[in-house]
Amino acid sequence: MALHMGLARLLPRPNIRPAGAAAAAETQVIVLANQKGGVAKTTTTLNLGVAFSELGHRVLLVDLDPQGNLTMSQGLNPDTIQQSMFDVLVHRLPMEQVIETQEVDIAVSSIDLAGADMALASQIGRERALEKALAPIKDRYDYIFVDTPPSLGLLTINAFVAATGVIVPVQTEYLSLRGLVQLENTLTMVRENLNPSVEIIGIVPTMYDRRVTHSREADEILRENFGDLVYNTRIRKTVRFAEAPVKGTSVLAYEPKGEAANMYRDLAKEVLRHGKKSRQHA
Numbered sequence: 556m557a558l559h560m561g562l563a564r565l566l567p568r569p570n571i572r573p574a575g576a577a578a579a580a581e582t583q584v585i586v587l588a589n590q591k592g593g594v595a596k597t598t599t600t601l602n603l604g605v606a607f608s609e610l611g612h613r614v615l616l617v618d619l620d621p622q623g624n625l626t627m628s629q630g631l632n633p634d635t636i637q638q639s640m641f642d643v644l645v646h647r648l649p650m651e652q653v654i655e656t657q658e659v660d661i662a663v664s665s666i667d668l669a670g671a672d673m674a675l676a677s678q679i680g681r682e683r684a685l686e687k688a689l690a691p692i693k694d695r696y697d698y699i700f701v702d703t704p705p706s707l708g709l710l711t712i713n714a715f716v717a718a719t720g721v722i723v724p725v726q727t728e729y730l731s732l733r734g735l736v737q738l739e740n741t742l743t744m745v746r747e748n749l750n751p752s753v754e755i756i757g758i759v760p761t762m763y764d765r766r767v768t769h770s771r772e773a774d775e776i777l778r779e780n781f782g783d784l785v786y787n788t789r790i791r792k793t794v795r796f797a798e799a800p801v802k803g804t805s806v807l808a809y810e811p812k813g814e815a816a817n818m819y820r821d822l823a824k825e826v827l828r829h830g831k832k833s834r835q836h837a
């Protein structure tokens with residue numbers, strides 16, 4: 556079985572799924588994770604998701620962060636939300652009951668989620684709550700993007716267990732390679748115990764500023780250490796990413812022809828092209 560899976564990974568993958576074949580292909584669950592705060596996980600979840608949707612894919616966003624920033628950035632107020640991913644994970648509420656349709660479909664968060672780690676801790680199968688919740692609705696989507704909190708706690712582990720791939724946004728200003736090592740160690744544990752196929756499929760340099768030497772250097776160090784796992788597309792620093800969420804929209808809706816929108820369109824094409832950028836795990 557393990558050998559079979561290893562071989563399957565070597566087979567070429569089609570670049571883009573042919574029209575009409577969507578139902579046949581497996582839904583990709585892409586988790587945006589980095590335990591470091593403020594590296595653009597939420598910004599990337601939303602804008603990459605909307606860019607995939609523009610390309611004709613059926614997209615669901617899942618807000619697994621008690622901060623509820625993804626929920627807010629689609630114009631929804633986490634403070635007034637009655638039922639959220641907390642109820643889905645802890646009380647097994649069917650997921651469709653917390654999905655709102657905005658620019659794309661979004662399964663919403665609320666502050667209750669802050670208690671999910673504790674509430675799940677005593678449950679059997681606590682790491683598989685998200686995987687179980689997604690199973691009945693998965694087929695309705697081609698891509699599910701999951702935003703995670705800045706920690707490697709039970710919520711993020713749930714995301715890794717449900718994932719077909721992990722994308723790591725890394726801020727090029729305060730690069731922390733140590734943080735990436737810790738993330739990889741956690742993924743190794745998840746692979747060994749819970750989900751043998753989860754792996755980092757790509758690293759996105761974010762908040763890149765080519766005029767700043769430190770930013771360029773951080774980008775270079777990232778590429779030296781992680782090779783072609785690092786996407787060619789760099790998400791540059793621009794105030795548009797702070798402006799758009801205030802209006803409750805992605806940058807693609809906020810300024811459709813703008814540079815910020817195009818960066819995420821480029822990233823979407825690259826993610827589609829590369830699929831799993833399989834790297835040998837030593």
Ligand SMILES: Nc1ncnc2c1ncn2[C@@H]1O[C@H](COP(=O)(O)OP(=O)(O)OP(=O)(O)O)[C@@H](O)[C@H]1O
Nearest residue numbers: 592593594595596597598705762791792793796797
């Ligand atoms: N390319 C960018 N240029 C400038 N500002 C950005 C960029 N990307 C994101 N930001 C801003 O940086 C802040 C942090 O981004 P974001 O919330 O996406 O990070 P995060 O990793 O999800 O944070 P947290 O760990 O708190 O969940 C936000 O105010 C966002 O608008």
Ligand SMILES: [Mg+2]
Nearest residue numbers: 596597620624
């Ligand atoms: Mg966030």
